[in-house]
Amino acid sequence: MAQEQTVETGNLATVIVSVIDSKGDHVSASIDTSTTRLQKGNSSDTTWNSVVPVVDTINTGVYRIKFSGLNPELQLNHNDDHVRCKINGSVLGTAWSEYHIPIRIIPSTPRAIVKGVVKTTGVTSPSTTEFTTEFTNVEPYVGRTLIFTSGVNQHLAVKIIDTTLDSSNARFTVELHNEDPMPLAPSAGDSFEVV
Numbered sequence: 001m002a003q004e005q006t007v008e009t010g011n012l013a014t015v016i017v018s019v020i021d022s023k024g025d026h027v028s029a030s031i032d033t034s035t036t037r038l039q040k041g042n043s044s045d046t047t048w049n050s051v052v053p054v055v056d057t058i059n060t061g062v063y064r065i066k067f068s069g070l071n072p073e074l075q076l077n078h079n080d081d082h083v084r085c086k087i088n089g090s091v092l093g094t095a096w097s098e099y100h101i102p103i104r105i106i107p108s109t110p111r112a113i114v115k116g117v118v119k120t121t122g123v124t125s126p127s128t129t130e131f132t133t134e135f136t137n138v139e140p141y142v143g144r145t146l147i148f149t150s151g152v153n154q155h156l157a158v159k160i161i162d163t164t165l166d167s168s169n170a171r172f173t174v175e176l177h178n179e180d181p182m183p184l185a186p187s188a189g190d191s192f193e194v195v
Contacts, residue, residue: 004102005085008109011070012143013038015085015101019061026061032088038067038103041082047072068142068162074105111144113195118151120188123166128181135170138163144194146174151190153182160194 007013019029033055038048048070056064065085074083083103089096116133123132135141147157162173175181186192 004104006104006106007074008106009074009076010108010143011068011073013067013070013074013085013103014139015065015103016058017063017065017087017101019063019091021091026059027091028060029063029091030089031055031063031065032090035086035088035097036065037086038070039084039086040078041084045081066142076105076107079105111140111195113193115149115191115193117192118186118188118190119169123169124171126185126187128183128185129175130171130173131186132166132169132171136168138165138170141170141172141194146172146192146194148186149191149193151186152184153186153190156182158182 005015007015017029017031019027021027031053033053036053036055038051039045040047048067051067051070053065053067056066058064065087083105085101085103087099087101089099114135116135118126119132119134120126124130126132141160141163144160145157146160148154157177158174159177160172160174164171164173
């Protein structure tokens, strides 16, 4: 599967899993999200047990496991606790359990401001909680703040809480910092900055 992976400090942890057969070929697998968890070194640790991961298929046998909303957030001192991703799943009906990927927590890095626009052609219409962008990559936006620089929401700041692909473009799920939806849906061509 995988060796030690690095994760930045904060409330989001993402690991990539590569499942291969005895010939070295990638094979489809099913990741059990009801038991796959982030865990500290002690096998009885329950710190993040309430955080259910989301699994995305990147390619055949390659999966992204994303834990969001970690509380407490991952900190550098958690390296002393030997944090790991405990994965359970199955391949062709044969289950495996307790596969562990060690996690090394690193300082979060300052991110550059990214400028973009709302897109509507060929994608799902914008709403007060979701809209599609011109970006073709869904990472690394979750947890960042988006500020509209034009349109009906000009100067409004929202938090990006999820990203998905809409056709081949990144679709953001957002909320105000008090967890309410935006007052108005953006329109095509509205510009924004992700900080």
